[in-house]
Structure formats: C-alpha cells, structure tokens
Amino acid sequence: MTRSGTNLEHARGYNRRLVLEIVRLQGPLGRTEIARRTGLSVQAIHNIVGDLVEAGLVRRRRAEAGGRGQPAAEILIDPAGAYTVGISFDHRRLVTVLVDLAGSQLGLEEHSLARPDPESVLGLIGGSVGRLVRGYPVQRIWGAGVVIPALIEQARPVSFGPSSLPEWDGFPLAETLGRRIGLPVYMENDATAAAVGEHLHGVGQRLRDFFYIYIGVGIGAGLIVGGEPYRGASGHAGEFGHLPVVPDGLPCQCGNRGCLERYVSLSAAQARLTGAPEGSEAVVPERLAEAFAAGDPTLDAWISDAAGHLRRAVTMVENLFDPERVVIGGILPEPILDALLARMRPLAPSVRGPRDDSAIRLSKAEVGLETPALGAAALPLHDGLTPSFRLIAQPTPSAPAVLRVS
Amino acid sequence: MTRSGTNLEHARGYNRRLVLEIVRLQGPLGRTEIARRTGLSVQAIHNIVGDLVEAGLVRRRRAEAGGRGQPAAEILIDPAGAYTVGISFDHRRLVTVLVDLAGSQLGLEEHSLARPDPESVLGLIGGSVGRLVRGYPVQRIWGAGVVIPALIEQARPVSFGPSSLPEWDGFPLAETLGRRIGLPVYMENDATAAAVGEHLHGVGQRLRDFFYIYIGVGIGAGLIVGGEPYRGASGHAGEFGHLPVVPDGLPCQCGNRGCLERYVSLSAAQARLTGAPEGSEAVVPERLAEAFAAGDPTLDAWISDAAGHLRRAVTMVENLFDPERVVIGGILPEPILDALLARMRPLAPSVRGPRDDSAIRLSKAEVGLETPALGAAALPLHDGLTPSFRLIAQPTPSAPAVLRVS
DNA sequence: TATGATTAAATCAAATTGATTGAAGTATCC
DNA sequence: GGATACTTCAATCAATTTGATTTAATCATA
Numbered sequence: 028m029t030r031s032g033t034n035l036e037h038a039r040g041y042n043r044r045l046v047l048e049i050v051r052l053q054g055p056l057g058r059t060e061i062a063r064r065t066g067l068s069v070q071a072i073h074n075i076v077g078d079l080v081e082a083g084l085v086r087r088r089r090a091e092a093g094g095r096g097q098p099a100a101e102i103l104i105d106p107a108g109a110y111t112v113g114i115s116f117d118h119r120r121l122v123t124v125l126v127d128l129a130g131s132q133l134g135l136e137e138h139s140l141a142r143p144d145p146e147s148v149l150g151l152i153g154g155s156v157g158r159l160v161r162g163y164p165v166q167r168i169w170g171a172g173v174v175i176p177a178l179i180e181q182a183r184p185v186s187f188g189p190s191s192l193p194e195w196d197g198f199p200l201a202e203t204l205g206r207r208i209g210l211p212v213y214m215e216n217d218a219t220a221a222a223v224g225e226h227l228h229g230v231g232q233r234l235r236d237f238f239y240i241y242i243g244v245g246i247g248a249g250l251i252v253g254g255e256p257y258r259g260a261s262g263h264a265g266e267f268g269h270l271p272v273v274p275d276g277l278p279c280q281c282g283n284r285g286c287l288e289r290y291v292s293l294s295a296a297q298a299r300l301t302g303a304p305e306g307s308e309a310v311v312p313e314r315l316a317e318a319f320a321a322g323d324p325t326l327d328a329w330i331s332d333a334a335g336h337l338r339r340a341v342t343m344v345e346n347l348f349d350p351e352r353v354v355i356g357g358i359l360p361e362p363i364l365d366a367l368l369a370r371m372r373p374l375a376p377s378v379r380g381p382r383d384d385s386a387i388r389l390s391k392a393e394v395g396l397e398t399p400a401l402g403a404a405a406l407p408l409h410d411g412l413t414p415s416f417r418l419i420a421q422p423t424p425s426a427p428a429v430l431r432v433s
Numbered sequence: 434m435t436r437s438g439t440n441l442e443h444a445r446g447y448n449r450r451l452v453l454e455i456v457r458l459q460g461p462l463g464r465t466e467i468a469r470r471t472g473l474s475v476q477a478i479h480n481i482v483g484d485l486v487e488a489g490l491v492r493r494r495r496a497e498a499g500g501r502g503q504p505a506a507e508i509l510i511d512p513a514g515a516y517t518v519g520i521s522f523d524h525r526r527l528v529t530v531l532v533d534l535a536g537s538q539l540g541l542e543e544h545s546l547a548r549p550d551p552e553s554v555l556g557l558i559g560g561s562v563g564r565l566v567r568g569y570p571v572q573r574i575w576g577a578g579v580v581i582p583a584l585i586e587q588a589r590p591v592s593f594g595p596s597s598l599p600e601w602d603g604f605p606l607a608e609t610l611g612r613r614i615g616l617p618v619y620m621e622n623d624a625t626a627a628a629v630g631e632h633l634h635g636v637g638q639r640l641r642d643f644f645y646i647y648i649g650v651g652i653g654a655g656l657i658v659g660g661e662p663y664r665g666a667s668g669h670a671g672e673f674g675h676l677p678v679v680p681d682g683l684p685c686q687c688g689n690r691g692c693l694e695r696y697v698s699l700s701a702a703q704a705r706l707t708g709a710p711e712g713s714e715a716v717v718p719e720r721l722a723e724a725f726a727a728g729d730p731t732l733d734a735w736i737s738d739a740a741g742h743l744r745r746a747v748t749m750v751e752n753l754f755d756p757e758r759v760v761i762g763g764i765l766p767e768p769i770l771d772a773l774l775a776r777m778r779p780l781a782p783s784v785r786g787p788r789d790d791s792a793i794r795l796s797k798a799e800v801g802l803e804t805p806a807l808g809a810a811a812l813p814l815h816d817g818l819t820p821s822f823r824l825i826a827q828p829t830p831s832a833p834a835v836l837r838v839s
Numbered sequence: 840t841a842t843g844a845t846t847a848a849a850t851c852a853a854a855t856t857g858a859t860t861g862a863a864g865t866a867t868c869c
Numbered sequence: 870g871g872a873t874a875c876t877t878c879a880a881t882c883a884a885t886t887t888g889a890t891t892t893a894a895t896c897a898t899a
Binding site: 030031032034035037038041042045046048064065067071136180194208236248250257258259260261262263264265266267269270271273274281282283339343344345346347348349350351352376379386414425 | 436437438439440441443447448451452454471472473477487560573611628642654656658663664667668669670672675676677679680687688689717745748749750751752753754755756757781782784785820
C-alpha cells in the first residue's frame, strides 16, 4: 500500500488536534500565545478554538489582568469534553474504569475471575460498562480500550500469558465487545497501553521518544516514537521478554534460551519464591508484596539478580534506540519495584557520553493494579487527541471524535 | 519546542514529494493511476505532475496503446533532474562520487590519505568536487553529503574511529565545507548514511522499517523508521557497536565490557589476524580479503565467532524493533560478508512466530569501498525527495529543492 | 471496413475551504 | 490620553475538489 496525499480538510483536522494537544499539555494559554507556539496566524487559532469550544473540548476563562494590554482569555481543557472506558483482565481479575478527557479516574469496578471464558467475561464487562457510563452523555464517550497480557494480532489475542487459555486464542474480542457495548473498541497488549497512558498523563507527557518497560505476569515493552506507539513491522515490537540476556540460560517456550522474561517478571519471581515451576499456578502479586514486607531472603536475591539483568537490558535499549528516557512500571508491588530500581543503579555508562550525562535516564511510572485498565482507557483518548501525521494522509481512519467537530 | 501547524503551502510540498516518490519507486505510471494510488483527484495530479515536469524532475512519455480507452501518458523520473555529491573519508582514503536522481554513479575520484588534517582534506575535496560537477548545471546540484566513521553531533565529528584523530574532534566540517564548495552539506555517520542509500536505491527501497547493520572499521547501525532515518533522542540511536553481547567480555574504551564491536568489525578481525592490539595500526580491508582467499584458519575462526555474536544481536534487534528486515552491509570484503551471512543462519526463532516465518528476515546490502560515499550522496537526495511529514509542519526547514518548484 | 458504442485518460472551468493578510475594535496599564 | 496587546471582522489567496467536456483508443455490429 502506498502513502496518501493530503488536502485542506486533513490539515484542518491536524491543526485542531495540534491546538488541543498544546492546550492540554501546556496548560491554560491565551490565543495569541497558541498562535505563537504553533506558527499559525492568530485568526486561524481564533477559528480553531471556536470550533473546539463548540465541541465542548475546551473552555474559555475570563482573563486575570496582569501585564500591559488587554488580558488574554485563557483557553483550557474541559475534562467533561470526553470520556473513555478502560478494561483489563487476566486469569484472575477484571478491572473496568471510566476516565475523562483529563485522565481522571471517575469510577472503577473489579471482579475476580477463575478460568475466564469469553462469554462470561463479556457479560461481566457489559454490566460494568453499563453501570460506569450511566449518567454520562453517550455522544461524549469516545470508546473503550481493552488490555490483556497477550500478543495481539488483528485485534485478536494469539497467546494468553505464560499459562495460555486456549478458549481465547484467536477470539475476535474487539469486534464482539464492540457490538455488545456499542462503542469503538481499541485493543492492545498491556505494555503498549501502559506506555500510551504514561505518554498522555504520566512522566511520558513531555517525552516524544521513550521506552516503557512493563513488568507484569511476564515482561514487555511499549515504544513511543515521535509521540506515537511503535508496533513494528508485524506488530511484535517490544517483545522485551524474549530478549536474550543469558547465553545458554534457562529454556523458554519461545524456543530460545536465556530470555529476559525467565528472570524478570512476576511469574519468574513467584516461581523462585515458591519453587514451583513457572506457569503451574496463577501469579498473585499480593503474595510477593507480603514476602517482601517480611524480608524474605529468596525474594531479595531475586531482586538483585533481576536488577542485574534489567541493567544490561537497559544498556541494550539505550544503545539501539537512544530514547529520551526508559520508564519502568507494571503491576509489580511498588516497594519491590523501588528496590529493583535502586539496585539497577548505577547504570552502565551512557551512549550519550560524558557530555550529556545530566539527563534523567530512568524513571518509575505510575504503578498499581489499575495501571493496565488506565492504559486501556488511554487508547481511545490517544486516538482522538493526538495530532498524528497519520491523520494528514488521505483515507481518514476511523473518523476520531475531534474531527467530528461540525 | 512545540510542533507546528500546517497550511496549504505545506500540503502542496508534501503532495509534490509524494507523487515524485511514487513515480520513482513504482516506475512509469499514468496520471490516473497516480491519482488512484495517492487518493488525490486526477486534476490535482495533473497540476502536480505539470509542476514536476516543469522542474525537470519527471518526463512524460508517449503511451503505448494496449487496453481499452485512451492510453495513459507515462510519467517517469528524469535522472538528469538532479545531481548530488557524496564524500567519504577515513584515515586512509577519500572517495568522492557524483550521482544523479536515479542514484546512478556518474563519476568517482579517489585519494589516499595519511594522517589527514582538515585543511589538506578540504583542499582535496574541493578539487574533486569541482572536477566531478564540471559540465553539469549548477542549479540542479542539490547538495553534498559527507560521511565519516564517527559520531556526529551538530554537524561536527566528536570522535573519529577507534584510533581517534584529535585534529578533527569538534571541527565544523559541514559548515566549512559548505562555504568552500558552495553547496548545502549534509553530514552523517557511515551506518545511517548507508541505510539511507539502501532505502533510496537498494533492498530497502520497498521497506519502510528496517535495521541496517554496517560493518566498517567499527560496527554501527542505521535505523529507518517509517521511511525516515531515526537518530534517537540525542542522535546516538544505532550505537550498535556497544551493544553488550558477552557478559564480562573484552574491555572497551566506552567503559563497558563485551561490546559487539570488540568482536565484529574490521578492526576486530584484523587484530585477531595479526595479533596486534586494536587501533595500533590502520585497518586494511584488502589484507583481510587476501587472508580469506588464502583460507587463513584464524580468520575463519573469527568469522564463525562473529556470526554467533551477530546472530544473537539480530535476535535482540528483532525482539525490540520488529523491523521488516535486517540488512547487513559495509566495507567488509564481499566474500567474507557472504561467509558471515551463511554462518549466521539459521537465525533464532522469529518473534513473528511460526505463522509468519516465510518473510525474508536478513538481506545483504550492496557492499564495496564506495558504499559510504554513495550513502553520503543519498543524503541530499533523501532530503529533497522524501514526502516526510516533517515538511508539513510550519517552519519550512532548509527549503529543499523540490519545494522550489516555482 | 465503416460506423457507432464503450472505455479510459486528459483537460477546462467553477466552486470550495481553511489559512493568510489587512484593518478596526476593545481592554488594561502607565 | 497614549501605549500595548488581545480579539474580531472582512477580503484575499492558494491548492484541492467537483462537474462537465474533449480526446483517443478498443470493441461490436452491420
């Protein structure tokens, strides 16, 4: 397939999103200031802001007088301009959240699962979504994101975590759920979704290129390149778990040996702690948290080993990508993550050389059991907000909400 | 800095480049067909092609009748529409080439160097460029690319190969040379330039995301992401040579141990062959070629070792990036590269899984001692040809030639 | 082998649209 | 009141789209 040409209409959509992004990230701004920052004329900004106000995405606030001249009316995001739903589930838990345009969590529902089959999970999701969005204007709900700890191909899971659930393999989850709840559904793996979430609302907000390491049941990575998630040629970029870190190390079901995931993941930590083989029992983060609180020496040794492997992995990432920063998050209990980060330091000498060694190279992301669901909720927001150059090209993809500004 | 808005003028430039790219890559095409492939209207294409013809970048050729209806006038690239100069040098050799819009090499000059200092090299380059471009219309020469085996920061070299040449460190090469030859000068490291060259004219022509491994005196990588070279947050992406591949391996001047470059590079091969420490003598590719032809067992062992390290490095790259393909080239004598590639196979199981194992994962690039110079010549061409989304954003950067279409 | 119908490409002319340019209005500080 | 700076109105501009027409080939039929 070839790239497409552009025209005025595409430019319009792009500019509207651009203004929205600048207002969102750079806080209340006057129109003249927006014009300066975008390079567009004041009149163009005037029209664009008018459209965005009409669409309910931004508000105008009476200016406070201060300097010389007429004070600028401040333009700011209206959190009630849009809502999205985030859904995440794995073998044990289903979490559903509702967030607004500012990324604030407005509601959360949680269910325990046991050997979840598609039909029952879809039923639970349908109920949760219905209860959460009740009372919010339907036309402002941009969509729902679904996150599962699995590889996704064409909006279908193709393998579901270390202990695979065959019922889900190839199940057309996005399509089925979309019909059920009547919303556009975005599907993504946990790592990429968490990276998108961090990019919209977290430490990644000011970063255009970063590498997000997601420590979950397994371990994965989400790449943000130029402000957009990068999925690779076949959608498998960020298969961080199968990075070979130990020559002739532990065997992995992928066929290689010494994969990172066998050393750094909740699954690996729990296996080390209990002595049971990986995948033989479901991962319980709380158990790890308790062991850490009790000062368990086996877990402590695991943390040290894991920190060593991760340190080398970060060096590889920096050498290949040179991201602005590496961000680590996931569902690892926060005290354990803190210990892990502490033992990863000092990092190996940077590719940037001694010249530029002042920049922060490693950051902790927001972590918690709702992280994947919040990442899921970020997917439709990202699609509706980002002034992606993709949108400039011809066939308007999936007509995102902002472009529907009449 | 924030991103910029767009307007009609940017759209114009983008569309013209897009059409030019499609004609260049997808061969002679009728205007209606171009319209179909870009999604633009036939009339828009009519105007755009008119501009490109007027600018001398494409030609119209009388159609051969064939099917029904009026035969389409074929639009095709005019190789004489633009010329660029490519310059590469290292400790031993200076190569200068002239290429046309189609990437054909129209001329080449070569000089031997010995401890090259800036003043004498600039003099040699100036002379070569003058002789090569004589007789070609000045206004059609888009610029010159310079490639050196070094890190580049702000168009200046910051370290020059394993055995550094302190005279060049920080020398404002692009600026000085630009003044001297009166052309825009683009500067890049050898790996990225070779990747751009491969993307414009070689196996990378149809690939939008690929990873180019350049085996030179050291080893480096050039990343093409979405058809554009990706340089990372601080311009150090593709520091492939310092990928840690051997835990606690050979020490490297970068401060780490076990860097890939200590095992796979002309420098490493020669050190292994001669027993002399790396960097103590200049690398001579011909000596390696002779040893290989003579069946030297030390070199043979080196090839096997290098293949093993590269195989693991490719696995890392595939896991992190998922490129469409990994391409290997450089200035390693071709028979040695062939042996190396043969011994790298079979690769480790792909991240794409068994489903998609048919795709070619590894390719050989054009290789030869003029590769870096041809890559250098590709830099101004790339800048003038590519319909990069960058160009859509506000401040028209460096007003490339195509946009000068009056 | 004329002849007209059909198909497809190229061209001409007018309309559209979002941004720019230019000018006037408004609010605050000094 | 003058200076400064944000806001708004009106006209212009430029590249694309829409719609209608022209040109040139093949095909079908008498």
